[in-house]
Amino acid sequence: MPELPEVEIVARSLAAQVLQHKITAIEKLDWERMVETPDLATFRATLPDRCILAIGRRAKWLLMTLDAGWTLALHLRMSGNLTVQAAEAMPDIYTHLVLALDDGRRIFFQDQRKFGRVRLLDPVGLAALHASLGPEPLDTQFAINDLAQLLARRNARLKPLLLNQAIIAGLGNIYVDEALWYAHLHPLRAASSLDPDEVERLYYAIRTVLQQGIQNHGSTLRTYRNSYGEPGNNQEHFAVYDRKQQPCPRCGTPIKRILVAQRGTHFCPVCQPDPSALPITVENNR
DNA sequence: CATTACCTGCAA
DNA sequence: TTGCAGGTAATG
Incomplete structure (x- = not known):
């Protein structure tokens, strides 16, 4: 469902809430197929303790720049939603990924149709993602x-x-x-x-x-x-x-x-x- | 280029 | 019950 404007709004609203916070743990990951790369063990081992330094968008990908050179790329596909939740909120059955933050809040990736995808990318992987996509129509450079x-x-x-x-x-x-x-x-x-x-x-x-x-x-x-x-x-x-x-x-x-x-x-x-x-x-x- | 698959919920 | 939904990748 989300196209460029929707992903842009999610990126901006996420940035307003979680920049400079640390992801302390993966609290839930019950649809493992959503992780496209790297392998699950590396994904689980690498994400905890990463700090969120920046949040942006490329095409319909939401890009979270983390420390240590990693980028968490999330694609909402048809029915995905990314929300920030208070510590006491409980994930529903459609919430397949929960990232705990250092202040107790959590990021929920909810996706009714399970089409959403996540990639944890190193600089080479990030460059490949960019290279696979055409120009950004709202870029001031786009003439x-x-x-x-x-x-x-x-x-x-x-x-x-x-x-x-x-x-x-x-x-x-x-x-x-x-x-x-x-x-x-x-x-x-x-x-x-x-x-x-x-x-x-x-x-x-x-x-x-x-x-x-x-x-x-x-x-x-x-x-x-x-x-x-x-x-x-x-x-x-x-x-x-x-x-x-x-x-x-x-x-x-x-x-x-x-x-x-x-x-x-x-x-x-x-x-x-x-x-x-x-x-x-x-x-x-x- | 067209078709199919991937999933689930909802409206017709 | 069938068809449809904001996306993409894989297959003829």
């Missing part, structure tokens, strides 16, 4: 031309391309649909078919919807919460996502929902014209 380069010569359709974390980082099903609506682009448009104006529209649309998602503390459809356990309210601002049959905020046409790459995809059939309905580009003589 219109960078997006143009990502789209150029790619036959893939916009929706699956923008969901691909190796191409561009942090977008998920909600924010792709929202961005394409803002940019007036149909999700099935071929990436390489965009003209410069359309690339520019998409660039600002992506940044706008992500920034708006952060401003509204993320989107809570079912389970998403920040690290205080509070929901976001960006779902109240959706233009198309989860709004099948409801009026397009721009033109009033009922929003359509189709399947693209097996993902529910929402768009306005008038504002985002079907690529097959676009005027044929006649090869202009010279």
Whole structure:
């Protein structure tokens, strides 16, 4: 569930609570498959006594910089939540990882669907993670031309391309649909078919919807919460996502929902014209 | 590129 | 009971 804005909010709210605190113990780890690397014995032996020096985000990964060169990377996937709990709080059956802190509070990694993952990375592993991911769309370094380069010569359709974390980082099903609506682009448009104006529209649309998602503390459809356990309210601002049959905020046409790459995809059939309905580009003589 | 698997809860 | 859910990796 959590996409870039949600993970960003979790990272910020976690940083506000646990920076400079030490992880004293792993109090619960009852779904061992969530630990992807290193092996379980090393994970269990290394995490205790690590101090949390910084908390950030890369794509949809939450990164806790620890001492001794370690980074704890957590991925919430569809239903994960990271919260800080008082000493007396009891983990429920969906809480699969509990990290005790030096002041008695604890960090709960709760995950109904058990898709969430954790990696304890050394500097080499961290570099490999970064290298596997595309650019951060909110990075001040990320320019219109960078997006143009990502789209150029790619036959893939916009929706699956923008969901691909190796191409561009942090977008998920909600924010792709929202961005394409803002940019007036149909999700099935071929990436390489965009003209410069359309690339520019998409660039600002992506940044706008992500920034708006952060401003509204993320989107809570079912389970998403920040690290205080509070929901976001960006779902109240959706233009198309989860709004099948409801009026397009721009033109009033009922929003359509189709399947693209097996993902529910929402768009306005008038504002985002079907690529097959676009005027044929006649090869202009010279 | 499309399909399937990974999990569980919830709404239709 | 079936299908669907904010994600990704593995498989044809």
